[in-house]
Amino acid sequence: MKFALNEVPKEKLAAGAGLFSFIRDFGTPLDSVSGIVLFSIFKDTACKETLLASTTEAGSEHSAALLAAGQTVTDENCALAEHLTSLGVSFESIFTTATAAGLTSAVHTIDYIAMALFAIILFLYFLIPKAKKAPVLAVIASGMVVVEETVS
Numbered sequence: 001m002k003f004a005l006n007e008v009p010k011e012k013l014a015a016g017a018g019l020f021s022f023i024r025d026f027g028t029p030l031d032s033v034s035g036i037v038l039f040s041i042f043k044d045t046a047c048k049e050t051l052l053a054s055t056t057e058a059g060s061e062h063s064a065a066l067l068a069a070g071q072t073v074t075d076e077n078c079a080l081a082e083h084l085t086s087l088g089v090s091f092e093s094i095f096t097t098a099t100a101a102g103l104t105s106a107v108h109t110i111d112y113i114a115m116a117l118f119a120i121i122l123f124l125y126f127l128i129p130k131a132k133k134a135p136v137l138a139v140i141a142s143g144m145v146v147v148e149e150t151v152s
Contacts, residue, residue, distance in 0.1 A: 005020065034130070
């Protein structure tokens with residue numbers, strides 16, 4: 001915080017401190033919530049894709065039931081479980097595999113997003129103009145006071 005505020009001009013120090021506090025106070029919770037929402041969306045999407053791929057074993061007429069089976073228990077789900085058992089496949093194994101695939105896919109996608117954001121931040125960092133430093137002699141000279149004495 002001190003490093004960031006050292007770069008703010010003195011006349012805008014209050015506004016800079018306020019902006020920094022705003023970003024710190026609201027940025028972290030907003031980032032966390034956005035990450036959780038994105039992770040959930042990616043996980044659910046990959047889980048559904050894996051479950052739909054599993055319908056080739058269960059038969060295409062059971063695809064809707066297979067997608068809904070993890071959320072509610074209905075008579076149709078019981079028929080689906082019986083059909084899967086007749087094929088020698090358990091619903092638990094299909095759903096566990098789909099959940100694991102969804103989690104893995106979501107973690108990879110979030111990692112790629114984070115790497116892209118870090119690359120963008122790094123790129124933008126190099127676009128920030130560097131402040132020119134005054135020569136050391138000019139700084140020393142500006143701090144010196146010349147006193148003239150007259151001897152009579």
